[in-house]
Amino acid sequence: MNQHQLQEEKWDLIIEPQSSIFNLNLKAVWRYRDLLLLLVKRDFVAFYKQTVLGPLWFFIQPFFTTLVFTFIFGNLAGLAPNDIPAPLFYIAGITAWNYFADCLTKTSSVFRDNASIFGKVYFPRLIMPLSIVTSNLVRFAVQMSLMLIMMGYYYFFQGSNFHITWAILLFPVLTLLMALLGLGLGLIITAMTTKYRDLAFLITFGVQLLMYGTTVIYPLSKIPEKYRYIIELNPMTNIIEGFRYAFLGIGEFTLHGFLYTVTVTAIFLVLGVVIFNKTEKSFVDTV
Amino acid sequence: MSKIAIIVENLSKIYRLGEIGTGTISHDLQRWWTMKVRGNEDPFLKIGEANDRANKGTSNIVYSLKDINFEIEQGDAVGIIGRNGAGKSTLLKLLSRVTSPTTGKIKVKGRVASLLEVGTGFHPELTGRENIYLNGAILGMRKKEISRKLDEIIDFSGVERYVDTPVKRYSSGMYVRLAFAVAAHLESEILIVDEVLAVGDAEFQKKCLGKMGEVSKGEGRTILFVSHNMAAVKTLCQKGIVLEHGGTKFIGNSTEAVSYYLKGDSETQNKKTFGAAYNKDEFALNCISLNNAHQTNDDPLTENSEIELLTEITIKDNEPERYHITYHLYNEMGEPMFSFSNYGLQVLKQGLNKLTCIFPASFFQSGSYYLSLYVVQDKRKAIFTEKDIMSFTIVDGGRGLGEYMGREPGNIRPMFKWKIDNI
Numbered sequence: 156m157n158q159h160q161l162q163e164e165k166w167d168l169i170i171e172p173q174s175s176i177f178n179l180n181l182k183a184v185w186r187y188r189d190l191l192l193l194l195v196k197r198d199f200v201a202f203y204k205q206t207v208l209g210p211l212w213f214f215i216q217p218f219f220t221t222l223v224f225t226f227i228f229g230n231l232a233g234l235a236p237n238d239i240p241a242p243l244f245y246i247a248g249i250t251a252w253n254y255f256a257d258c259l260t261k262t263s264s265v266f267r268d269n270a271s272i273f274g275k276v277y278f279p280r281l282i283m284p285l286s287i288v289t290s291n292l293v294r295f296a297v298q299m300s301l302m303l304i305m306m307g308y309y310y311f312f313q314g315s316n317f318h319i320t321w322a323i324l325l326f327p328v329l330t331l332l333m334a335l336l337g338l339g340l341g342l343i344i345t346a347m348t349t350k351y352r353d354l355a356f357l358i359t360f361g362v363q364l365l366m367y368g369t370t371v372i373y374p375l376s377k378i379p380e381k382y383r384y385i386i387e388l389n390p391m392t393n394i395i396e397g398f399r400y401a402f403l404g405i406g407e408f409t410l411h412g413f414l415y416t417v418t419v420t421a422i423f424l425v426l427g428v429v430i431f432n433k434t435e436k437s438f439v440d441t442v
Numbered sequence: 443m444s445k446i447a448i449i450v451e452n453l454s455k456i457y458r459l460g461e462i463g464t465g466t467i468s469h470d471l472q473r474w475w476t477m478k479v480r481g482n483e484d485p486f487l488k489i490g491e492a493n494d495r496a497n498k499g500t501s502n503i504v505y506s507l508k509d510i511n512f513e514i515e516q517g518d519a520v521g522i523i524g525r526n527g528a529g530k531s532t533l534l535k536l537l538s539r540v541t542s543p544t545t546g547k548i549k550v551k552g553r554v555a556s557l558l559e560v561g562t563g564f565h566p567e568l569t570g571r572e573n574i575y576l577n578g579a580i581l582g583m584r585k586k587e588i589s590r591k592l593d594e595i596i597d598f599s600g601v602e603r604y605v606d607t608p609v610k611r612y613s614s615g616m617y618v619r620l621a622f623a624v625a626a627h628l629e630s631e632i633l634i635v636d637e638v639l640a641v642g643d644a645e646f647q648k649k650c651l652g653k654m655g656e657v658s659k660g661e662g663r664t665i666l667f668v669s670h671n672m673a674a675v676k677t678l679c680q681k682g683i684v685l686e687h688g689g690t691k692f693i694g695n696s697t698e699a700v701s702y703y704l705k706g707d708s709e710t711q712n713k714k715t716f717g718a719a720y721n722k723d724e725f726a727l728n729c730i731s732l733n734n735a736h737q738t739n740d741d742p743l744t745e746n747s748e749i750e751l752l753t754e755i756t757i758k759d760n761e762p763e764r765y766h767i768t769y770h771l772y773n774e775m776g777e778p779m780f781s782f783s784n785y786g787l788q789v790l791k792q793g794l795n796k797l798t799c800i801f802p803a804s805f806f807q808s809g810s811y812y813l814s815l816y817v818v819q820d821k822r823k824a825i826f827t828e829k830d831i832m833s834f835t836i837v838d839g840g841r842g843l844g845e846y847m848g849r850e851p852g853n854i855r856p857m858f859k860w861k862i863d864n865i
Contacts, residue, residue, distance in 0.1 A: 165551060167552055170550070172546070205567070274535075276556065437542050
């Protein structure tokens, strides 16, 4: 009896139908950290293999988007603020928005995209979305450098009037917020799409529409007072405003807005991780 | 007393048949209502039934596994056998944590590495070396561990020359070799393997089996091995578990398990008796059966023994020499193999004829075959035709460790006469 009990305690692994929803298995995630790095490397290498321009492609997309946005929204529609060059205004918005949007869309299809791997091997599923967020970070860094180059160009050659503010110290926090907000929302969506595919359609145009509900193409100051609260409810608005304020010294960055975004991000993240963990156990049967 | 490595307790897994997505929300709600709100059992579990794909059930929920219990001791190599749909893959999926059980528990001691497929996560654009790292990490190895074993892995795979080439340029054989090499070097106490022997050429299969034998016997690791290859199960494993319709039918040593499985499979198939519908004006077909020479038709037909095909037919016509029978033989794919007939070889008599056709030993390859019967009048007119009147399965006989375990190409493997002239 005693010996039996002794054996009972030594199991390394017990596979059961359900475990507590807060058993997030973060220890296992840490143990697989090498896999995360290798996945990031895979994404990066596979992205530009067999292309002529290679990593340059990371620049091309935001560069041309900026050009088009400057022309359409800046020149034709006159939405850009007058005190700084429109291209700088747009590249800042696009760089930040792209990172969030990439994290969100790629995470939101993680179960479907990796169904064949998940169906054959066990590893902590959270590794996959984390690797997506991390490899997008590499991309984000490259696009940041494009933004810095443009800033340098306008500062030294055009003598433009913008200034970097103290908020730049918050830059790592803002980046983390974008990543975690995209991750949290993406996790919720991917967990739900394993059963109800409808959401997969929603996400593709939803993200695009959401961009117009964020201050990417216009400054917050141009919104009529009546509708402002709608835009401010969007947690990404505060991040992008903060981002522009840090690098260009424009935009409305407030403490309460910032705290609001932190709270919303934390809620989505916790919710996302819990739902994701619950789904990962049996999604293979329904996907 | 040896230590237990795995205990499976009352393990069940249900699947929902049919299209998922229709009615799931209402089912989900109903389930949530009875289980969480009212505290009752899962309503859908009650109507579940044994998984038998041949019978159309009344419910669209089936048990893929139902109340499985077994223990596996440390260092055992256990073969899991069963027909398609018996629940083998589900069991492996549960053991490797790809999906979770509906009820029951599995307790495991030690690290589990599962190989449900070789080369999971290989990226075609990455080189062989990069894929070794990636695949190794997916299977649960640390980077250090892989670096330490890199040379060994490359050496085992035998693709040194191509190791810095993207794997999309590999032949499928090279791809599999590399993938298995990574898996074979996993450091885990428990290894779960699903049918990996179905791939690769003879030389590499030999290597894989050798490696697996080494792993279980030499290093004392526990192996769970699912295969349809009875020869491999018999040589590699000491123990066998036979699954049928989601339940364990037999647990014991591997040789007994294999013969239990094969018997269960062939009992009803190797003899077919025909009733009134086959009683015609000119003749009556009584029975068709197959057996190994000197054995009954309860024993599985094996590759390496003579096989007798017995046809019992009663000729009623008083000119019996006008009749003969012809068989057409088809393989599993329904492709015609050849036809054979007693015409010109044996003349039928009036009354009951017990007509035996003898196939030489080592003629058929393992596999399933289908016979169509023609009863021919006056050498040209088929007065009776029935397609697939009889089917039979040939299994491979025992082989020695180190012999090729796979299947040779084609359906027949005749032993021709060979001559040798030494100069």
